[in-house]
Amino acid sequence: MTATRSAPAIEHAGGGRRGALAPGLLPLPALASLAAGLLLLPALALAQPGNPNPDASAPTAVSPGSGRCGVCHPTERVQFEKSQHAEEGVRCTSCHGGNDRSLEVASAHGAGFRGRPARKDVPALCASCHSSEARMRPYNLPVDQHALYQTSGHGRLLARGDTRVAVCSDCHGAHDILPPKDPASRTFTLNIPRTCGACHGDSTLMKQRGKPDVFRLYMGSVHARELYDRGNLRAPTCVSCHGVHGAAPPALGDVDKVCGQCHTAERRYFMAGGHYRARSGDDGPECASCHEAHTVQAAQPERLAGSCAQCHAKDAKTLALGRRIWTDYHSAADEVEKAAALTARADAVPLQTDDYRARIEEARTYLREALPAAHAVQEDVVAGFTTRARSMGHEVQSEIYGKLGHLRQRKFVLILFWFYLLLTLLVLKRYRDQGARKGSPDRP
């Protein structure tokens, strides 16, 4: 960051003399620029848009990124100097045109000056570089973002002349563009909901368009809880389901594919089940029918009754099926938890319980497998797992109960044993005394 640090000194020196550097002052800025130039040499070696003839060591190039624009635009300069673009040698003029070596407004904002790009022009402006295979190749970046954008909901509205939709700069920032890996970036996983929520959480804007405030909905979902409360960066954000540059709501028939990217087992069972077969075209039950689209929630029994009733209101038998599956699952889970509680009791006795714990874990795994299996909405499919979990819980319970019972019995049996033992001693003594009585007269 030598460049950034050396910049104020140069500006001070250059600013007072309006660009006419006396030969005597040359060593200081020249030295500084040289150092900056050396650091940025790899970046400068690349072809630079809008600045076809970069000359870093020239005395007029005061700041490699922002040139002299920052003298009048300090806020933008500070933002821009931190951005990835500045690091890779993109200059102000690359987007805004004009001449960044001049301090005269007339010549700086002179020939080829674009000023602030209109919103509708932003995607094309970014695409001028980002769709160029040749320019993006060194960074191994995709070049299809602009094409994708044009297919997105945002892009299509923009094409129709609606400029109150997201363009590149709304999500990536204008001057302070950072790579998505940078935690400070707006496109960093943790920040994506807020970035999208800037518009989709603006209730007045969304009301005008007749859309729900999905940001708030998302923040109430299990996905948001996973992301923020547990810090799991693999939890899905907006872009996981809607796409990044091609952001659009998935078609009704595609919801299970979208959710199935992560919930593979659920999708497998869902596709094997009656709900999937019952779908006709785009109509029919899909993931969001029970779990909600943005407020994604685990299906709870109490919610379940409601969500089933959306379609099966008149069908008491089917409604009961859902309840039965839940009862089955919970009774199995209760058995397993009872076994776990019993293990704790056995620990206190103490009995050795390592392998009981292992079996309880196995039973819990079956229970976890039963949840995806429930998406097949068939009783016997779920029962395949719950039965095993329940029987393992039962086995562990009965084994521990047996052992605890044994422990209680032992001391009782010991008393009986002593009674028997004393009797035995008496019998043996009788034998011995009989033998002695008989033997003594023979003895010499």
Place this chain on the structure above:
Amino acid sequence: MSATRPPDPNGRASWVDWLERRINLSEIFSFLTHFGFVITPVDTSRPVREVLREVAETPVPKYASGPRVLGLLTAILFALEAVTGVLLAYYYKPTPEAAFESTRTIVRDLPAGWFLHQMHAWGAWLLAAVVVIRLLRLFWDGLYRAPREVLWWTAVAMVWLVLQLDFTGRLLTWDAHSYWATVRGMEVVFALPIAGPILAFLLGGRVVNDDVLIRFYALHVMVLPTFYAACVYFTFATLRRVGLSPAPEGRPEATTTFRDHLYTMLMLTVGLFGVLVTLATVLPFRFLSAADPYVTPGGVRPPWYMLAPYATLQWLPVPAWL
């Protein structure tokens, strides 16, 4: 107990006679005299019933009582250890992976497995106590002088063997306490100047791992019991040669019959069994968590017979001893 069965006075043919016509039972019985268990010469040309009656009526000193009983106890307890040990060995697997689990199966899951395990453990505890007390008694009564020096040597050897059996057997359960007690015990042994490296060589290294476990197992179930049995034989044989220890001074030597002696011994065994069962039920040895070579549990204490060296080593640095 057929040893005391007198001949049928009616002369009725029984299975004993039937067998006698084919095998010389007296000859087989006379083996016992070679081992020193029966202290009467046996005339092998006579039928076994007569021999048995004669043996049963042989007057013997009353040695199943008083301090003399200690020698008998070392043999009875050893027999008990052998029986329970063999039964335990049926299910025990001497590898670090399986040792703990197989012991747990025995102790927790097999019917009466806990009983055999605790009997073996408490029997070992009592045996160690008995051999040590016996040694003290022999010293107190001056029974180490000629002609009983062999008796003394075997008694010392038995103490040493029992302590080694205890030490090797302790590790086999491979639970946290037994493992760490062994590790600490081995550290003491390895600290010795000459014996340390030799033992390390014999036991397969200074680290208590699978090599050590299997060698301990071999020592525990084969080598040491064999030597112990030999010691028991030497004891009986020596007793036969030099006679029992003299009666306490000032008291006449009480005599009894061999039959009487056998009954007394049987009653002694039954009583001992009762004591062991009580101990095994009321005060079971703990067996909880599996040994983890990377976690040392607190409260690991050496067995009682090692407490004195342990205390010494705590206060005196090891080199001072050497």
Place this chain on the structure above:
Amino acid sequence: MSAPRERAAPATGEPATRRRFLTWLSRAFLGLWGLGAAGVVGAYLRAPEHREKVAGHLVSAGLLDDFKIGEGRLVRHGVSPFYVVRLDAERVVALSAVCTHVRCIVDFDRERRVLVCPCHDGRFDLAGNVLSGPPPRALPTYAVSVRAGEIFVHL
């Protein structure tokens, strides 16, 4: 051992039958020790076989899609290994892999669709029936259910 003693001490004048009964009783009493020891040791020694039988009633044999049509696979399950054979797109059968003759593990001959015992060349068809050779009984077959693409065998 006390049998002759009843005659050895007749002076007490007790009836011989009562003495004999007492003797019998005390002998039976002592005999219970042997019985008890035999019971305890017997229960201890008998245990492993007993334990094996408890294991598993519903065994997963893997996913249906992993089986090619006509493929048979040996499932190693405790003391009762079994074969799972996929007959066609839908039907799957499960048979014990233990020959009924001398308990050898049979091989699956995919081409002839028979199970062949390597020990004495006993042959079984896929319903378990004996085709040829010494086996005295048919192989036990097990019920199979396919749930969501996974094969379960009811042992």
Place this chain on the structure above:
Amino acid sequence: MLLALAFAVLLLPQLLRGDGSPGSRRRIRLAGVAVLAVWVALSVAGALLERR
């Protein structure tokens, strides 16, 4: 240490010949009791040591 101790005990018959008189026997017994007392004291110390 145990080994060395065992050898010493093993050679006791040779080490303690004595003259068989009641006096010498009492002395030997006294020495044995003293050794035992030290051993027991050390054992008690060892048992308490761990508890601390």
